[in-house]
Amino acid sequence: MILGLMALLAAGCAQGLTDPQKEALVILERALTLLGGAEKLAAIETLQVTATCVGPRGPYKTHIASRSNGDLYFRQVFPKWGERKGGLVGDQYWRQELHGEVETIDHRLAMVMRFHDFHRLVINMERRFSRLEAAENETFFGVEAQKVEMRDELGQPAAAYFSASIGLPLGFAITDPDRPDSAFITVRLGKWQQVGDVILFKQAILDEGDYTFQFNYVDIRLNPDIDSLLVIPGSEPDLPDTTGSDITIEG
DSSP: OHHHHHHHHHTTOOTTSOHHHHHHHHHHHHHHHHTTOHHHHHTOOEEEEEEEEEETTEEEEEEEEEETTSOEEEEEEETTTEEEEEEEETTEEEEEOTTOOOEEOOHHHHHHHHHTOHHHHHHTHHHHOEEEEEEEEEEETTEEEEEEEEEOTTSOEEEEEEETTTOOEEEEEEOOTTOTTSOOEEEEEEEEEEETTEEEEEEEEEEETTEEEEEEEEEEEESOOOGGGSSOTTSOOOOOOOTTOTTOOOO
């Protein structure tokens, strides 16, 4: 989708777009070029990541495997309490909370789970968000940023921020699905690095009210075979802990 829109823009054939929409595409094109190019990012059909995390209740790990079409396997491991996991495959959504039974969840809760796939927010921004329009520049955590306002998959307001000087994505502001009238949840991106043929971030910091969660990515795999992970509950294997593998990304 984004490749087609940018081609129209480059050819001067985007008469149907407003100026803020055209500017948003220019901002996004600049960012994607810095990250390796829209074509290389669009070629990431599957993605598997492991992050060591720190939150208000201590350390834990997050494992995510996803397809560009939105399918997702999600698992978090807490040393003291066990693990929680879930999945989105087509229109089937499920989760298993700590020591709980597997349960079917609705679209809203599924989107909360998918939101944790932060890399896809950058790689597939045009699929995760809609109605992109450039807005006035703002300061995002002390950095002058170009702001792109948009809507998330639930139709709620969201925004992406890009460095005004460099062009790299700085992060996102997302409406809390559980409390849409509260302050935005923010995600800050940092420690960009080469991963295969593209540049991806190694750290994400999520701020939700008074709570902060830090994700430090120790393994990022592009286009792995994840078919065995994206299966119906009861037959799926555990997502392997790839920390310490021979392709672990060093800081």
